[in-house]
Amino acid sequence: MENKTQLQRGEESYALQVPEQVRLLCELLDVDLSRILQVFINDLGHDLYGTNGSSERWMVIEYFMSCGYGxxxxxxxxxxxxxxxxxxxxxxxxxxxxxxxxxxxxxxxxxxxxxxxxxxxxxxxxxxxxxxxxx
Structure with a gap:
């Protein structure tokens, strides 16, 4: 099954392989996976819209950095x-x-x-x- 997530502003889109357990988890929790990913991306980029808040932004950044990216x-x-x-x-x-x-x-x-x-x-x-x- 192929799941795609379109960025809110349409600048770029990416095809993602979503593990079945994530899809099922989102279905059980009644959470839209594309919304989760979009908010994560918006928080990481310090976007103005579609974010959770300042503490969530810094948690996303800490996660990103703990993975060693960059x-x-x-x-x-x-x-x-x-x-x-x-x-x-x-x-x-x-x-x-x-x-x-x-x-x-x-x-x-x-x-x-x-x-x-x-x-x-x-x-x-x-x-x-x-x-x-x-x-």
Whole structure:
């Protein structure tokens, strides 16, 4: 059985292989799997909409980091800094008029472009590998 999850804004979609036990668990608990995944992704990205809340956002980040994602390119403190900077972007949102939302969208796009390029330049392949070799 093939289950697909479409991202809310439609930027990208991915085909996922969902274990039968997860599908059954979601059915038993009357929980929509696509909603679980979308909220997880939104929390990880510090999105404004479709998130659980600040403590859940940080739990998702801790999970993500405990899996070691990105540690072959960045130090643990750098990953924390990345997420902190995304939180700062999120905190710039001042729920207001349509005009304020448009201004924030432009600011967000510029910020994310600079944020990404800055971190891309700091990326150092082999960080974790080199650290493990030293042990």
């Amino acid at each position: 540690l072959h390119l960045f130090e643990n403190e750098e990953l924390h800094q990345m997420f902190y900077e995304l939180e700062q972007l999120r905190n710039r949102w001042c729920n207001g008029s349509q005009e304020a939302e448009k201004k924030y969208a432009v600011y967000r796009d510029n910020y994310l472009s600079c944020w990404f390029n800055t971190w891309l330049q700091k990326r150092s392949p082999g960080t974790m590998t080199q650290a493990l070799e030293m042990l």
